[in-house]
Amino acid sequence: MATIQVHKKYAFRWYEKFYFMSISAGMWVTLKHFLKSAFLRRMVTVSYPEKKLPLSSRFRGLHRLKRNEKGQERCTACYxxxxxxxxxxxxIVAAEVTPExxxxxxxDKYAKSFQVDLxxxxYCGLxxxxxxxxxxxxxxxxPMPADSRDGLILDKAKMMETEGGKILGERN
Ligand code: SF4
Ligand code: SF4
Incomplete structure (x- = not known):
């Protein structure tokens, strides 16, 4: 049977075998944060969603479909x-724009159906x-949590930009 020689430098020292040092170091980090937040009010977390931390300027969130200045959908279902x-x-499912x-x-085309599977x-932004x-x-x-896979599929109604709080046009 082959044996593996561990270099002395990497071998456990006798006290390390009890994991006492590692556990103490971990407990000390926890205790430090507890004391800071309990007595110095230096919180490292916020009560989300009531409070929100500022987002980076490079943050990418959920997809939104925009309208032009006339309130018309900009998407022409070009794929x-x-x-x-x-x-x-x-x-995307494209359809002809009918006169109505x-x-x-x-x-001449619009997105009859537009879905993004979250x-x-x-979130590459391409x-x-x-x-x-x-x-x-x-x-x-x-992105918000959901209790089903379907809840994480954005459709056109969820993505389409609103105007005055009202969604114009079709909601499919
Ligand atoms: S299909 Fe996509 S790329 Fe083409 S216009 Fe619509 S959103 Fe833009
Ligand atoms: S191109 Fe990137 S950001 Fe857009 S839907 Fe695909 S993976 Fe998401």
């Missing part, structure tokens, strides 16, 4: 974002960069 997505997280849907945008998305219409942005706040 650029779907093709560029490295995580295959975007699924001219409120959507003046192009379980696949890696969809935002690739969009020729400036229609999709990752400025929608933090």
């Amino acid at each position: 650029c974002c779907q093709w560029v997505c490295p995580a295959d997280a975007i699924q 849907r001219q409120y959507l945008h003046p192009e 379980l696949r998305c890696i 969809c935002e960069e690739a969009c020729p219409k400036g229609a999709i942005y990752l400025d929608g706040g933090m």
